[in-house]
Amino acid sequence: MPPTLRFLLRRLGQAIPIILGIAIFNFFLLHMAPGDAVDVLAGEAGGATPEYVAQLKAKFGLDQPMHVQLGKFLWNVATLNLGFSFRHNMPVVDLILARLPATLLLMICAIVLAFSAGLVLGVTAARNLNKAPDRIISVMALLAYATPIFWIGLMLILLFSVKLGWLPSSGMETIGGDLSGAARIWDVARHLVLPAVTLALFFMALYTRLMRASMLEVYGLDYVTVARAKGVGERGIAYRHVLRNALLPMITMLGLQVGSLLGGSVLVETVFGWPGLGRLAFESVFQRDYNLLLGILLLSSALVVLVNLLIDLLYARLDPRIEVA
Amino acid sequence: MQGLKEFLRRFVRNWPAVGGFALLMIVLVMALAAPALYPGSPWDLVAQPFLWPGADAQFRLGSDMMGRDLGAGLFHGARVSLLIGFVATLVAVLAGIAIGALAGYYGGWVDDVLMRLTEMFQTIPPFIFAIVLVAIFQPTVATIVLAIGAVSWPAVARLVRGEVMALRNREFVQACIAIGMNDARIIFRHILPNTLAPVIVTGSLMVATAILTEAGLAFLGLGDPNVMSWGTIIGAGRDVLRTAWYVTAIPGVAILLTVLGINLVGEGLNDALNPRLRQK
Numbered sequence: 001m002p003p004t005l006r007f008l009l010r011r012l013g014q015a016i017p018i019i020l021g022i023a024i025f026n027f028f029l030l031h032m033a034p035g036d037a038v039d040v041l042a043g044e045a046g047g048a049t050p051e052y053v054a055q056l057k058a059k060f061g062l063d064q065p066m067h068v069q070l071g072k073f074l075w076n077v078a079t080l081n082l083g084f085s086f087r088h089n090m091p092v093v094d095l096i097l098a099r100l101p102a103t104l105l106l107m108i109c110a111i112v113l114a115f116s117a118g119l120v121l122g123v124t125a126a127r128n129l130n131k132a133p134d135r136i137i138s139v140m141a142l143l144a145y146a147t148p149i150f151w152i153g154l155m156l157i158l159l160f161s162v163k164l165g166w167l168p169s170s171g172m173e174t175i176g177g178d179l180s181g182a183a184r185i186w187d188v189a190r191h192l193v194l195p196a197v198t199l200a201l202f203f204m205a206l207y208t209r210l211m212r213a214s215m216l217e218v219y220g221l222d223y224v225t226v227a228r229a230k231g232v233g234e235r236g237i238a239y240r241h242v243l244r245n246a247l248l249p250m251i252t253m254l255g256l257q258v259g260s261l262l263g264g265s266v267l268v269e270t271v272f273g274w275p276g277l278g279r280l281a282f283e284s285v286f287q288r289d290y291n292l293l294l295g296i297l298l299l300s301s302a303l304v305v306l307v308n309l310l311i312d313l314l315y316a317r318l319d320p321r322i323e324v325a
Numbered sequence: 326m327q328g329l330k331e332f333l334r335r336f337v338r339n340w341p342a343v344g345g346f347a348l349l350m351i352v353l354v355m356a357l358a359a360p361a362l363y364p365g366s367p368w369d370l371v372a373q374p375f376l377w378p379g380a381d382a383q384f385r386l387g388s389d390m391m392g393r394d395l396g397a398g399l400f401h402g403a404r405v406s407l408l409i410g411f412v413a414t415l416v417a418v419l420a421g422i423a424i425g426a427l428a429g430y431y432g433g434w435v436d437d438v439l440m441r442l443t444e445m446f447q448t449i450p451p452f453i454f455a456i457v458l459v460a461i462f463q464p465t466v467a468t469i470v471l472a473i474g475a476v477s478w479p480a481v482a483r484l485v486r487g488e489v490m491a492l493r494n495r496e497f498v499q500a501c502i503a504i505g506m507n508d509a510r511i512i513f514r515h516i517l518p519n520t521l522a523p524v525i526v527t528g529s530l531m532v533a534t535a536i537l538t539e540a541g542l543a544f545l546g547l548g549d550p551n552v553m554s555w556g557t558i559i560g561a562g563r564d565v566l567r568t569a570w571y572v573t574a575i576p577g578v579a580i581l582l583t584v585l586g587i588n589l590v591g592e593g594l595n596d597a598l599n600p601r602l603r604q605k
Binding site: 017018021022025029032033034142143145146147148149150151152154155157158162258259260262263264266267270271281282285286290293294296297300301304305 | 441442444445447448449450451452453454455456457458460461462463533537540541544545546547556559563566567570573574577580581582584585588589
């Protein structure tokens with residue numbers, strides 16, 4: 001068996017108990033939620049006879065013992081059946097899959113922006129240690145790191161949409177624009193700028209600080225002194241020798257931050273009316289659609305596991321000192 | 326005592342940390358002074374709506390779209406932010422210490438079970454998890470505190486576990502075991518005090534995250550409806566962003582400065598408690 005495949009299988013073996021644990025946890029949370037599907041339906045019908053309620057309970061299997069219900073629930077999760085959203089009159093999985101692409105687009109743009117800007121700023125700060133560029137970058141990073149993400153989003157709307165009128169403030173496309181091809185891509189891109197920058201800002205600060213610290217750490221290693229002794233220029237040292245090794249903690253951080261990024265997108269999507277998973281989560285809270293809410297929790301946890309798996313593979317490819325097996 | 330003096334000397338020499346401490350003290354004074362300066366409820370409709378800051382000497386920070394005094398909201402909000410930030414962190418730190426100490430001290434299957442549990446909690450996206458918990462158990466100060474605690478303990482548990490595992494094999498702990506001291510006493514009297522420094526640093530930075538989480542929840546409408554929170558004011562001010570942006574801007578600056586203050590203090594503590602790392 002090739003080592004990569006063996007590694008993948010082993011990691012899947014570790015991931016499955018975690019997902020299973022989260023699913024069981026989800027089941028109990030769902031049971032603690034006030035009102036089940038039957039209460040919702042009966043309430044919407046404007047009160048129902050006890051017989052009708054009992055009939056509904058039997059239909060959804062809510063009259064069965066807890067462990068039977070749990071078994072059924074887990075089987076459903078394993079077959080990707082996350083229940084039914086009575087608010088949207090649609091299976092939860094379909095709802096989530098319909099909203100996932102918008103969230104992924106937002107998250108990927110934000111993370112690419114945060115990672116690349118953080119890298120450039122971190123390297124610049126480290127190369128100018130304790131000089132003006134380093135001071136300015138460090139102070140900006142410190143401020144961005146302390147700013148509530150939803151608030152900076154509102155302030156950006158105020159500046160770029162309300163005052164300057166440069167960029168749209170909400171949604172993903174112009175309503176009734178009926179655009180296609182390049183015009184549509186341009187339209188979506190314009191709508192994407194503010195939410196992506198808002199979501200990226202906090203993580204940009206994080207990566208800048210991490211990259212700066214990581215560069216400084218690698219600068220202190222012996223091989224850098226050797227490179228300097230044999231006459232490699234400062235630019236060559238920074239980019240060819242230090243940067244590559246300083247990148248590794250950045251990639252680790254990428255995996256650690258997927259969960260926070262998903263959480264941040266709930267706030268950003270709510271601020272910008274972005275039609276993604278985060279906004280769906282927000283809506284489901286106020287519609288008391290707990291099936292949907294917990295489905296989102298479960299699938300976003302699965303996304304975290306998946307991304308971390310990919311990052312481990314990437315890591316092994318970037319750093320041959322780490323063996324996948 | 327000598328250690329404390331040395332620590333204070335290092336902390337005071339670090340001017341960003343002192344600045345952060347000053348910011349934090351200002352917020353603390355605001356929180357403590359709120360009932361005296363603004364005796365009424367911050368929800369009371371006391372002023373004319375949409376008063377801009379500085380327009381009326383009685384309401385220096387202006388009023389919102391309902392005529393609530395923003396100054397009262399800001400001062401009372403400081404109480405809520407600090408209270409939830411510190412208590413939620415305390416809950417998370419205590420839970421993390423308990424789980425980390427048990428896992429690190431006993432090892433074996435106890436460690437396996439507890440670490441799997443920690444990994445599970447670390448996998449769930451924290452903010453979404455907090456939303457789910459608060460939505461299911463209804464938003465009150467207590468549920469918000471517990472929800473933030475429930476999503477932030479894993480980092481402490483991992484940290485404490487690592488420290489305890491390292492200390493477990495040190496000679497002074499082995500000596501305690503050899504003289505037949507009971508486990509609880511070894512853990513509480515001899516191991517945990519030695520893990521205090523990194524836990525304090527991590528905990529101080531967690532307060533900042535907790536305050537941001539609380540503000541985010543309140544912004545989404547998941548704040549305790551009986552208390553005035555900075556996030557709630559921003560959530561309400563959002564609807565009038567075009568005409569009265571100061572309603573949104575002012576509490577946001579308050580959150581920013583509070584979190585900034587805590588982060589600076591946390592980093593100052595880190596530098597003062599781990600002098601070897603100071604140069605980094």
